[in-house]
Amino acid sequence: MKTLVKYLISVAVVLSVGCLPSSVEQHRNIAFWHAQHNPHSIVVNYYRFADEFNAQLNSLSDPTLYLLALNAVTDAQFAWALRLLNNDQPRAAQPFWRVSVAQQSEQKRRQLSAQLLRLERWCDLESLKEQQRLPASDAAEHLKLKRRVAPQFIEQGFANDEGFLLAFSQLQATSQCQFNVLMMTDHRQGISQLNAFTQRYQQQPQPRTASFCFSKPIYLGNTIDCQQQPGLAAKCDWQPFITQQRWPTGFDFIVMMTATGSGNVQGGIMHLNSASHYGLFLHELMHFNGFEDEYVLPIAKQAWLCEQRGFVAPNLFIANGVPAPAGWTLSDSCQTGSKAYKPSADWSIMQYQRLPLSAQYQQLWRKKISEPDYQPVRFIDYFRQMEPAMDFIDKMPNKNIAE
Known part of the structure; x- marks a missing residue:
């Protein structure tokens, strides 16, 4: 009831302002003042000064802009959609920009597509493209990449x-x-x-x-x-x-x-x-x-690699009948009877990829690529x-x- 009374008072004030021997600018300023302090007066005020309000939609408070959008003011719907997108609310924004995008300039549609790209709303960008409302922009190019x-x-x-x-x-x-x-x-x-x-x-x-x-x-x-x-x-x-x-x-x-x-x-x-x-x-x-994995190799690979003898990689030695290098330890690479050895008892990046490259393996790597005949x-x-x-x-x- 109080809200209705405030609304009627606002309407009366606006109408009375129209009878005062004041300039249009004064009327407009009063309208803006009422719109900011009593959002429910926005609809009446908007239609008295539509162009002025449209030029300053971004300065309106959320409740004021939202009411204009709910009352099917096209530019307000689009401005409200952009505000929702800026606040990471793409689902809430969708119905507002969909009903208003056709009436927007290319520049404003570019603003919309940029926000949709930021939020990776690919289906929404596809929808704009299908409606031929997606302007040439980075968003349009990113959509091409997304579509391969x-x-x-x-x-x-x-x-x-x-x-x-x-x-x-x-x-x-x-x-x-x-x-x-x-x-x-x-x-x-x-x-x-x-x-x-x-x-x-x-x-x-x-x-x-x-x-x-x-x-x-x-x-x-x-x-x-x-x-x-x-x-x-x-x-x-x-x-x-x-x-x-x-x-x-x-x-x-x-x-x-x-x-x-x-x-x-x-x-x-x-x-x-x-x-x-x-x-x-x-x-x-x-x-x-040439480095080899130090976890269990695929059976097909073991069938030929693990039957060899000596160094098969900078970090893997197959011991078939020959002694392993001093300090090297058993590796899980071969499970078919042959014994494989690796340089360190510790796990390495060749056994577990999230481990950092150790100084020992870095040195092995440098040595390998420094060999004069290495190809x-x-x-x-x-x-x-x-x-x-x-x-x-x-x-x-x-x-x-x-x-």
Whole structure:
């Protein structure tokens, strides 16, 4: 009852103000004053000074703006939606911007899409796109990445700003490092994760400075087929892909980041998913230089590896009839009768990836890549086995850098 009385009093005041010999500006100021101090008067005041109120919607209090939105004032509905999004309430905001977005300028729709991107409301961005209400913007480009569209449909300026590449032609290896690595991904999250790994590696290069140089992430989108089964090893179908590209020279390894799948290395190619932690990345990087896992190896691998004798990796020795190196201890790698030995009794990063790289294993790593005749398995070796007629821009140079 008190609320109704206040509302009627406000209406009476506003109407009486209209009869006073005052300027329009005075009337408007009084209207704003009443709207701020008595939100229930907002509807009457709004329709007397609609343009002025629309220009100052962002300065209205929450109760005042909310009442205008409830009374189907289009600009107020949109402004209220933006305010809710800014307060991380996307579900509450959705009905308000959906009924008002068609009447908004491109600039305001760009503000909406930026908030939806911040909150990763991909379905809402898709809805805007389907209604042709999504303006050209970073949000529109991020949505393309989310949908894994082909690289040719991504704006070059956006890729530059976000720190990734769209073509191999934009790549150039550096002679400053012993190994150059192509960083690739087929999806949006992989771009930021690869950049994060590179940045962290540069803060503490392993096993020494100038061992590895990493390219900017190369976005492949749907031009490569990668399996999407979380419980299996991450992998991509390189067979058709390798004949469709002119591969850049001077690169030794590939890191391919998929959306799902467990990490692994095969033939100079590392596959891992974008939820992987940095320790796994470093673990797989050591596989590039011949290190073996110190947990139980797959049966198929044990069948041939564990039948060998002597050093099969910098960190693994198979003792078939020969004594193990002094100080080395049993490893879990081989379970088929042969005994495998590792350098330390402690767990290492090759047994449990979340452990830091120890000084002992760092030294083993440095020693391995410093061997004068050392030649790792590079991705081109693997590709040449798959497709002899590959199109390389030039022959891969042989690089060895002494410590």
